[in-house]
Amino acid sequence: MVSGTGVEGPAYERFHIEAKSADHVYNVPNKFDVHAKRLRLAAMLIHETIRYRFNRDIVLSRPCIYGVFSGRLGGFKPIKQRCVGCMRCVQEYPHIMQVNYGKKYRELGDLHWTPESVFTILYESSTGKIPVKGMGYKGSFSGEGWDGIWTDMSEIVRPTRDGVFGREYISTSADIGSKPFFLDFSSSDDVTGKKIRLLQSSLPIMLQPPESSKLDIGIAVKQSASKLGIYHMSRSPLNAYEEDPWYVPIVDKANLGKLNLDRAPMIEVDLFTSNRGLIGELRQRYPSKLISVRLKIDEAAEDEACRLFNDGADVIHLCADYHGFDYSKTHSHISHGLRRVHTRLVNEGIRDRITLIASGGITRAEHVPKAIICGADLVGLDTTLLIALQSEFKGETRDRTDCRLASRKIEVAWGAQRLINLMASWHDQLIEILSAMGMRDVRRLRGDVGRSMTDEELREQAFEGIDKLS
Amino acid sequence: MINNQAGINEKHSERIHHGLDILPSLKYGIPGGLGNKRWTGELLLATYLQASTGQPPSNGLEYRIGDSGGGFDVLSWRKPGDMPRLATEEVDLGIPLNNRAVGAKLSIPFPFYGGGMSFGSISLNFMIARARAAEKLGTYMSTGEGGYPEQLVPYKDHIITQVATGMFGVREETMQYAPILEFKYAQGAKPGLGGHLLADKVTSEVARMRESSMFTSLYSPFPFHSVYSVEDHKKHVDWIKTVNPRALVSVKVSTPTDVDMVAIGSYYAGANIIHIDGGYGGTGAAPEIAKKNIAMPIEYAIPKVHRYLVSEGVRDEIVLMASGGIRTADDIAKAIALGADGCVVATAEAVAVGCTHCGNCERGRGCQVGITRG
Numbered sequence: 001m002v003s004g005t006g007v008e009g010p011a012y013e014r015f016h017i018e019a020k021s022a023d024h025v026y027n028v029p030n031k032f033d034v035h036a037k038r039l040r041l042a043a044m045l046i047h048e049t050i051r052y053r054f055n056r057d058i059v060l061s062r063p064c065i066y067g068v069f070s071g072r073l074g075g076f077k078p079i080k081q082r083c084v085g086c087m088r089c090v091q092e093y094p095h096i097m098q099v100n101y102g103k104k105y106r107e108l109g110d111l112h113w114t115p116e117s118v119f120t121i122l123y124e125s126s127t128g129k130i131p132v133k134g135m136g137y138k139g140s141f142s143g144e145g146w147d148g149i150w151t152d153m154s155e156i157v158r159p160t161r162d163g164v165f166g167r168e169y170i171s172t173s174a175d176i177g178s179k180p181f182f183l184d185f186s187s188s189d190d191v192t193g194k195k196i197r198l199l200q201s202s203l204p205i206m207l208q209p210p211e212s213s214k215l216d217i218g219i220a221v222k223q224s225a226s227k228l229g230i231y232h233m234s235r236s237p238l239n240a241y242e243e244d245p246w247y248v249p250i251v252d253k254a255n256l257g258k259l260n261l262d263r264a265p266m267i268e269v270d271l272f273t274s275n276r277g278l279i280g281e282l283r284q285r286y287p288s289k290l291i292s293v294r295l296k297i298d299e300a301a302e303d304e305a306c307r308l309f310n311d312g313a314d315v316i317h318l319c320a321d322y323h324g325f326d327y328s329k330t331h332s333h334i335s336h337g338l339r340r341v342h343t344r345l346v347n348e349g350i351r352d353r354i355t356l357i358a359s360g361g362i363t364r365a366e367h368v369p370k371a372i373i374c375g376a377d378l379v380g381l382d383t384t385l386l387i388a389l390q391s392e393f394k395g396e397t398r399d400r401t402d403c404r405l406a407s408r409k410i411e412v413a414w415g416a417q418r419l420i421n422l423m424a425s426w427h428d429q430l431i432e433i434l435s436a437m438g439m440r441d442v443r444r445l446r447g448d449v450g451r452s453m454t455d456e457e458l459r460e461q462a463f464e465g466i467d468k469l470s
Numbered sequence: 471m472i473n474n475q476a477g478i479n480e481k482h483s484e485r486i487h488h489g490l491d492i493l494p495s496l497k498y499g500i501p502g503g504l505g506n507k508r509w510t511g512e513l514l515l516a517t518y519l520q521a522s523t524g525q526p527p528s529n530g531l532e533y534r535i536g537d538s539g540g541g542f543d544v545l546s547w548r549k550p551g552d553m554p555r556l557a558t559e560e561v562d563l564g565i566p567l568n569n570r571a572v573g574a575k576l577s578i579p580f581p582f583y584g585g586g587m588s589f590g591s592i593s594l595n596f597m598i599a600r601a602r603a604a605e606k607l608g609t610y611m612s613t614g615e616g617g618y619p620e621q622l623v624p625y626k627d628h629i630i631t632q633v634a635t636g637m638f639g640v641r642e643e644t645m646q647y648a649p650i651l652e653f654k655y656a657q658g659a660k661p662g663l664g665g666h667l668l669a670d671k672v673t674s675e676v677a678r679m680r681e682s683s684m685f686t687s688l689y690s691p692f693p694f695h696s697v698y699s700v701e702d703h704k705k706h707v708d709w710i711k712t713v714n715p716r717a718l719v720s721v722k723v724s725t726p727t728d729v730d731m732v733a734i735g736s737y738y739a740g741a742n743i744i745h746i747d748g749g750y751g752g753t754g755a756a757p758e759i760a761k762k763n764i765a766m767p768i769e770y771a772i773p774k775v776h777r778y779l780v781s782e783g784v785r786d787e788i789v790l791m792a793s794g795g796i797r798t799a800d801d802i803a804k805a806i807a808l809g810a811d812g813c814v815v816a817t818a819e820a821v822a823v824g825c826t827h828c829g830n831c832e833r834g835r836g837c838q839v840g841i842t843r844g
């Protein structure tokens with residue numbers, strides 16, 4: 001009973017992800033490295049002692065409001081981890097103080113993962129909060145792929161401010177599966193033809209830890225997924241997954257016999273390592289189960305997607321490499337292939353009958369709405385999960401078969417909370433993007449390129465008539 | 471104790487001023503941790519130097535562009551060819567702020583004025599410094615949405631009263647003081663999102679000014695709850711014109727895909743100035759996702775709006791001001807070349823008094839140089 005209404009049914013509960021602090025357990029390098037030239041510092045102290053006539057308070061008052069020099073030895077032994085790079089010490093004592101980006105910070109990540117993006121994920125997964133900072137944007141004007149896309153906003157015509165603190169509900173849930181265009185009924189009102197087969201995910205996100213991930217990471221992913229009401233996938237034949245309604249096994253010829261697929265809500269066939277024949281085989285064995293097909297994005301992806309639809313796939317999982325670049329000769333960004341496949345399915349009149357998942361290089365919260373604008377229903381997260389769980393970079397992690405992120409030993413409960421926090425932060429950021437557009441349902445955003453602007457198009461239009469320097 | 475505190479303040483102010491003077495000389499190089507792609511260390515130092523001397527650097531410091539790899543940073547000037555160089559006194563930098571047949575004929579002696587930075591997010595000292603500079607220069611500065619401290623009243627002829635969605639501190643008399651009233655529909659750094667003043671910034675003074683309770687977070691909603699159409703917007707403009715018939719009306723909006731439509735709507739609603747604020751503008755605090763990803767940069771919005779107003783035959787009747795990432799005199803000139811009449815600057819003013827663009831304004835400790843409040 002919904003209290004006071006006389007209406008039967010469960011009380012309305014607004015979807016909410018409970019974030020709890022889950023601090024880093026492995027050291028995170030300082031972003032800034034502060035250093036004082038000791039001799040000059042000593043000389044300055046003598047000078048100020050005389051100038052301020054031995055007034056201890058004035059002489060010893062230090063420039064840092066973050067307490068970097070509040071230790072017993074002040075600037076001689078700065079508490080480096082407190083430095084936030086405000087630069088006041090350098091402004092006051094440029095001849096003594098040096099503040100640089102720390103060496104270890106600069107070395108974080110790889111060609112795709114910048115130190116800043118690693119820090120962002122660490123912050124989001126430890127706090128569950130949206131990163132908020134003062135002053136304006138500090139980065140590059142635009143960039144390849146997601147960085148060359150801006151999302152739209154609506155100046156006035158929109159629902160009242162929703163956002164994270166809003167009064168109106170914005171849905172972030174996504175459907176996974178296939179829908180027929182219409183239903184056929186028998187004379188006794190039973191559905192006779194193809195039925196709607198849909199799973200619902202509370203976020204347009206699936207978790208898919210890279211294959212090299214250790215067991216404790218797999219369990220943390222499983223626990224967080226079930227708490228969040230989202231799906232996770234792997235090819236691991238873990239017993240722990242057997243009763244898990246949120247687990248989607250990835251199958252190929254090699255592991256088919258090792259997995260119990262009976263309870264799986266959906267099965268993903270890996271076309272990287274299998275051929276299409278397996279789809280038919282599985283369809284025969286499990287006629288009513290959802291079948292997803294993992295497909296690499298290359299020149300043939302659009303044709304292949306249409307064929308897969310005809311083969312009976314309910315979901316197509318389009319994959320780029322871990323840096324978000326496809327497997328075509330030009331190694332284009334995943335956004336291009338995704339748009340091509342989505343548009344082709346629209347033109348063929350079958351887009352609404354199939355689900356598209358996009359994965360590879362989804363490493364920041366803003367990539368989710370941008371991938372959806374390009375045509376995905378959901379995105380898959382891979383290396384991002386490992387960063388949240390403080391895995392270590394051991395080289396370039398681009399190749400899906402060669403993950404150079406070494407997972408560290410973790411407590412499962414801690415790991416699950418970090419992933420829940422990450423999703424809480426991304427959920428809220430997705431809401432910020434949707435609310436700026438005045439959109440109440442993330443499903444409406446799918447393929448809506450009109451709600452985005454690309455650098456290429458805007459530059460062409462705006463700078464038309466301006467000579468290009470060769 | 472009080473003397474000590476005064477001595478401590480004096481020591482640090484003196485040191486900071488000394489630093490702002492000496493750092494641009496490059497005697498100690500460019501500090502490695504200073505700046506970012508938009509406001510590079512060089513650009514920050516060059517701005518300190520210009521604020522100290524009133525002259526551009528002569529030691530090779532880059533003072534015109536940043537390192538963002540796009541927008542203003544990749545636009546350069548075509549060589550003038552055979553055009554003769556004009557004598558400085560022959561160049562008129564002034565622009566009118568009202569191109570309509572009716573209303574006050576205000577103008578400014580150079581094509582920029584100070585943007586909104588609100589009481590509560592910035593310190594009173596900085597606010598008054600801006601007002602004094604605006605008065606001296608014969609230009610304007612906007613209050614932002616945090617109200618109108620009485621200390622600003624002596625400068626009222628140079629102060630734009632902002633009317634934003636939270637309506638904080640908007641009173642009849644503060645509207646009547648103003649030569650220009652500015653409706654803020656949206657802000658470039660957080661387009662489509664409201665404002666959020668953190669509870670610990672809502673001191674007794676701020677609470678009094680905003681007519682709210684102390685140490686309670688304040689949200690400016692988005693959008694104006696009374697405006698869902700151009701007709702509603704016109705009613706707003708009419709309301710303002712009733713309260714202060716002599717004021718010019720500026721409409722500050724963000725840069726969505728249909729920014730050109732928004733501009734024309736504002737024209738028909740009776741605005742004198744359409745002020746477009748691009749995505750890379752400043753803020754006291756905003757989600758990083760909003761700053762980087764929502765709405766287009768100002769470089770792309772200016773020509774879009776300019777051309778549309780031209781095609782609608784109204785360009786000469788409305789003043790187009792651009793903001794959101796205008797850092798340098800070069801940026802202003804480029805914005806005008808792209809179609810704006812002038813620009814609105816704010817972050818550059820903060821840098822002039824020592825801001826390092828470090829982004830720590832919202833950390834709750836206050837700005838280390840006293841620009842924003844803790």
Ligand code: SF4
Binds near residue numbers: 032066082083085087
């Ligand atoms: S840069 Fe700022 S936070 Fe870091 S030590 Fe210097 S004064 Fe302190």
Ligand code: SF4
Binds near residue numbers: 827837838840841
């Ligand atoms: S905290 Fe940093 S970015 Fe903010 S106003 Fe002060 S110096 Fe500028």
